[in-house]
Amino acid sequence: MRAVRFEADGSIRSVNVPVPQVEPDDVLVQVLAAGVCRTDLHLMDEVRFSARPPLIPGHEIAGRVTKVGSDVYLSKAGDLVAVHFEQPCGQCRQCRRKRTNLCRDGHSLGFDVQGGYAEHVKARQDTVLPLPADMDPALAAPLGCSGATAYRAVVALGNAGEEDLVVVLGAGGVGLSAVQIAKSQGARVVVVDPREDARNAALDAGAESAVPPEEAKDVHDADVVVDFVGRDSTLILGRSLLGVGGRYVAVAGGSEPVPMTATDIMEYGRAYLGSYSSTMADLARVVSLAEAGRLRPVVTRRAPLEEAGSVLQDLRDGKIVGRAVLEPTAV
Numbered sequence: 001m002r003a004v005r006f007e008a009d010g011s012i013r014s015v016n017v018p019v020p021q022v023e024p025d026d027v028l029v030q031v032l033a034a035g036v037c038r039t040d041l042h043l044m045d046e047v048r049f050s051a052r053p054p055l056i057p058g059h060e061i062a063g064r065v066t067k068v069g070s071d072v073y074l075s076k077a078g079d080l081v082a083v084h085f086e087q088p089c090g091q092c093r094q095c096r097r098k099r100t101n102l103c104r105d106g107h108s109l110g111f112d113v114q115g116g117y118a119e120h121v122k123a124r125q126d127t128v129l130p131l132p133a134d135m136d137p138a139l140a141a142p143l144g145c146s147g148a149t150a151y152r153a154v155v156a157l158g159n160a161g162e163e164d165l166v167v168v169l170g171a172g173g174v175g176l177s178a179v180q181i182a183k184s185q186g187a188r189v190v191v192v193d194p195r196e197d198a199r200n201a202a203l204d205a206g207a208e209s210a211v212p213p214e215e216a217k218d219v220h221d222a223d224v225v226v227d228f229v230g231r232d233s234t235l236i237l238g239r240s241l242l243g244v245g246g247r248y249v250a251v252a253g254g255s256e257p258v259p260m261t262a263t264d265i266m267e268y269g270r271a272y273l274g275s276y277s278s279t280m281a282d283l284a285r286v287v288s289l290a291e292a293g294r295l296r297p298v299v300t301r302r303a304p305l306e307e308a309g310s311v312l313q314d315l316r317d318g319k320i321v322g323r324a325v326l327e328p329t330a331v
Helices: 038-049 137-144 146-157 173-184 196-205 213-218 232-241 262-269 280-291 305-316
Strands: 002-006 012-016 026-036 060-068 080-083 120-124 128-130 165-169 188-192 209-211 222-227 242-250 271-274 299-304 323-327
Touching: 002 038, 002 305, 012 305, 026 080, 026 137, 026 305, 038 305, 060 120, 060 137, 080 137, 128 280, 137 146, 137 280, 137 299, 137 323, 146 173, 146 222, 146 242, 146 280, 165 173, 165 232, 173 188, 173 196, 173 222, 173 280, 188 196, 188 213, 196 209, 209 213, 213 232, 222 232, 232 242, 242 262, 299 305, 305 323
Parallel strands: 165 188, 165 222, 188 209, 222 242, 242 271, 299 323
Antiparallel strands: 002 012, 026 060, 026 120, 026 323, 060 080, 080 128
């Protein structure tokens, strides 16, 4: 089958690889759409500059089940499905506590095992979710990360609710989903992003205002700040915007240090939280929101698998608003 692989020399190569063989508890999914996430750029750099082996990326996946293992009872051939990239072990302490996003004994599609930049992908049966037959796979695929990651940050951890003020730092693909998810909870949303086109997309997604960072100082008493950027400047800004009892949720990682004291954390009952990945429950909730018309991932480019390199370069250059989606197989 055709696939795209990140190589150790920094190249993005089209390759032919064997179709994955399903185990008894697996399903084989023909990939109809694979979202292109900024994390894929970080993975490409890791393959080039570290000991990470060559990788077929892609962790936002929608497709059609073509084969099932002997023990599969949740899916059948022909089902249109969204694939959750986390493949937890199901046995560890975190899995038993339903915190499968924190499992360290499983695998992640597109991170440490083959992902969706390919014609087929293999997944455990309990990590695929049926989709309505008429749902566009290109809009369904980003729900697996863009939607589910935003839901975990905004609702599961941020606890955004009716009349809360939610500030979204960074209007990329996940940030634009966060705007819509916060709105679905009855919250007011302000977006901060230096890019005019991203701010316009945020307004189209339902934000009541969208401002560049230098104008964010006029925002006060936020109940939830969700940081999809992960820089020292966004942590400092986000902290300054929090109101009494506010919750700052960090989604993007970063290594820039920021001075913080115990008083900063304790004062006015503010909370600082880290949101990591998502669970199948998060994916199920965003699929429900999409079915209800309350969440529509912002997809501004669709491309065949062979154009993965140019799409990733455009993403790195800031030319893509929202999500781009690769379509390895025609619908």
